[in-house]
Amino acid sequence: MRKSDNKITTCYTSMECNSCKTIKKRKFTDGDIVFSTSENCSDCDGKMMITKIFGVTMD
Amino acid sequence: MDFNFDEFLAWVGEDIDTLMMLIWILPVIIFVFYGQRIQLLISSNEIKKDIGKLEEYTISTKKEFLNYVKNNLTSKTDPSKKLDSFFDYFTIMPVDMDPNGIITKINHLIRSREDFIRLQINGMFSDLSSVELSKLQNLLEIVTTLQLFYKHTRHLYLTAKKQKNFPLILPLQMMIPFIMEEAVALKDAMPAIKNGQPIGDGIGPMIVGQMMLGTTKESAAFETVWSKTTFEDRELFLLKAEGPNATVGRPGDGLEKIISIKKPDLVIMIDASLKLEGEDSASIAKGFGAAIGGIGTERFKIEEIATKNKIPILALVVKQSIHEAITLMTEEIADSAKTVKDELYQMIRENTTSGQSVLVIGVGNTIGVSQ
Numbered sequence: 001m002r003k004s005d006n007k008i009t010t011c012y013t014s015m016e017c018n019s020c021k022t023i024k025k026r027k028f029t030d031g032d033i034v035f036s037t038s039e040n041c042s043d044c045d046g047k048m049m050i051t052k053i054f055g056v057t058m059d
Numbered sequence: 060m061d062f063n064f065d066e067f068l069a070w071v072g073e074d075i076d077t078l079m080m081l082i083w084i085l086p087v088i089i090f091v092f093y094g095q096r097i098q099l100l101i102s103s104n105e106i107k108k109d110i111g112k113l114e115e116y117t118i119s120t121k122k123e124f125l126n127y128v129k130n131n132l133t134s135k136t137d138p139s140k141k142l143d144s145f146f147d148y149f150t151i152m153p154v155d156m157d158p159n160g161i162i163t164k165i166n167h168l169i170r171s172r173e174d175f176i177r178l179q180i181n182g183m184f185s186d187l188s189s190v191e192l193s194k195l196q197n198l199l200e201i202v203t204t205l206q207l208f209y210k211h212t213r214h215l216y217l218t219a220k221k222q223k224n225f226p227l228i229l230p231l232q233m234m235i236p237f238i239m240e241e242a243v244a245l246k247d248a249m250p251a252i253k254n255g256q257p258i259g260d261g262i263g264p265m266i267v268g269q270m271m272l273g274t275t276k277e278s279a280a281f282e283t284v285w286s287k288t289t290f291e292d293r294e295l296f297l298l299k300a301e302g303p304n305a306t307v308g309r310p311g312d313g314l315e316k317i318i319s320i321k322k323p324d325l326v327i328m329i330d331a332s333l334k335l336e337g338e339d340s341a342s343i344a345k346g347f348g349a350a351i352g353g354i355g356t357e358r359f360k361i362e363e364i365a366t367k368n369k370i371p372i373l374a375l376v377v378k379q380s381i382h383e384a385i386t387l388m389t390e391e392i393a394d395s396a397k398t399v400k401d402e403l404y405q406m407i408r409e410n411t412t413s414g415q416s417v418l419v420i421g422v423g424n425t426i427g428v429s430q
Contacts, residue, residue: 011256011387033303034257034428035268052265052396053257053427055387 009055015039019046028053095225102232106216109235113209116246120205121146124198127253132184132191141183145176145199146206166356190255193282193305197252197426201245208242244382251387252305257427259383259392263329266396266403267299267421268430276430280312284430290407294416296323302425310351310420311360322368323418325411326361327403330422331384331392332376341391342378343399345406350374351422373410375403 011028022043031038037047090097125139132138150172153164173196180195181187187195212231219227251258257265274286274297285298296317300308317323330350334340349361349372365372377395407417 009387011254012390014393028254028256030254032427033255034265035272036429052390052393053388054390054393055251055256056390 007057007059009057011053011055013050014052014054015048016051017041017044017046017048020044023051024048096223099219099223099225099228102228103216103220106212106228106231106235109239110209110213110216112239113205113212113242116242117202117205117209120202120246120249123249123253124202127198128195133186134184136183138183141179142199145179146203148172148176148203162356162359165354166360169354169356189282190304194252194255194426197305197424198249201248201252205242205245208238212238241381244380244385247382248385252426255303255305255427257388257393258385258424259379259388260331260385260423261388261425261428262331262377262392262396262399263421263423264299264302264425264430265393265421265428266329266399267297267419268302268425268428269396269400270295270419271297271299271430279316280309282306283308283310283313285313285317286430290404290417292413293407293411294321295407296321296416296418297421298418299421299430300423300425302428302430305424305426307353307422307424309357310422311357311364314361314364314418314420317418318364318368321416323370324415325407326365326370326372326418326420327375327406328361328372328420328422329375329399329403330377331379333384334378334380338378340379340383340389341395343395343402344376344378345402346374346376348372348374350376371410373406375399375406 012025013028013032014023014025016023018037020041020043022041024042032050032053034050034053037049039048040046041048125142128134128138128142150168153161153168155161176196176199177192180192180199184191212235215227215231218224219231248258250256270288271284271286274288276284276286278301279285279298282301282304283298284301285296288295288297298310298313298317300306300310314326328350330352332344332350334342349358349365351358351361361372364370377392377399379392383389383392403419411417
């Protein structure tokens with residue numbers, strides 16, 4: 001999370017399960033890379049692939 | 060002689076026109092002789108404020124960079140002094156009186172500079188990964204550019220002030236909003252680069268990177284990878300910078316390599332493009348020609364190879380502001396990837412026939428995006 005001219009940008013990581021296609025979003029953590037598979041799906045135990053990393057800016 | 064206020068009022072009352080004339084003529088005289096100086100004062104105050112901001116950005120990014128190095132990398136000696144000397148490095152562009160062959164010279168100069176910086180940084184730290192090395196190069200580039208902006212703006216401002224030269228401050232007054240826009244973007248780019256997060260410019264490599272998933276990736280050139288896949292009976296060659304490094308790779312050299320394997324019938328380049336005022340962020344545009352920014356050497360190489368081999372080049376761009384292009388990718392831009400991919404496939408269908416081959420190049424900085 002960072003501040004710039006009274007705007008706060010938070011970075012999120014969006015992941016999709018390779019098996020059940022569940023989409024999950026969480027805050028970015030160090031080491032997250034788009035198209036890497038690091039976590040297991042909590043629903044089906046399949047592999048979650050990071051599909052996008054993006055910032056959301058709020059005033 | 061004593062001044063009698065009552066007499067003065069009586070005189071004014073009799074000759075009000077004379078007084079009005081005096082009131083009007085005084086500012087005219089002031090503006091005739093001092094108008095330029097007054098204008099210089101007003102303009103220079105605004106510029107001075109912006110120069111102050113530029114100085115602040117330079118100092119804060121420099122501090123941020125050195126703190127990042129100290130906290131994340133291991134070095135035998137204190138790297139601050141050596142890194143500090145890099146901030147003042149300059150590049151002398153080749154003579155352009157005879158422009159023949161200037162691109163080769165610029166290319167050589169830029170690559171020599173990159174190689175030198177890479178070698179120097181690599182020698183300073185132990186166990187430096189290629190990702191970390193590329194991040195450091197990008198961070199160094201940000202600080203150096205901000206310092207350059209600050210020094211040049213200050214030079215023009217002080218020269219104009221010293222010589223009381225109003226015309227000299229006019230171009231600076233016109234340029235300063237653009238300089239500030241870029242400076243703010245550069246300052247805000249620091250956190251994304253430090254954390255290895257994708258930036259707006261990475262949309263091209265992100266789309267091609269997704270298409271590369273599950274294929275065998277090979278090196279095409281320095282920090283550049285390629286792979287092969289198929290789409291509706293067409294052979295697709297995919298080319299992008301090697302992620303998740305903070306690099307744009309060398310797509311020109313990559314194209315040369317692919318041509319030596321098989322000549323594609325069409326080249327499609329996907330890149331981020333600066334939006335015009337009034338245009339929407341993340342809007343998509345299609346066009347002709349090599350969609351690639353930078354100093355121009357890569358574009359020259361791609362255009363030359365394509366012309367020699369008579370290969371048409373199509374472009375697919377995602378519009379964004381300078382701030383969006385070099386800072387953390389916005390959700391809007393990330394979400395445009397699906398639409399761009401659909402447009403790309405449509406472009407391939409419309410411009411090639413079954414059995415033909417297409418080279419798709421994802422242009423841009425691939426930080427935080429693998430393949």
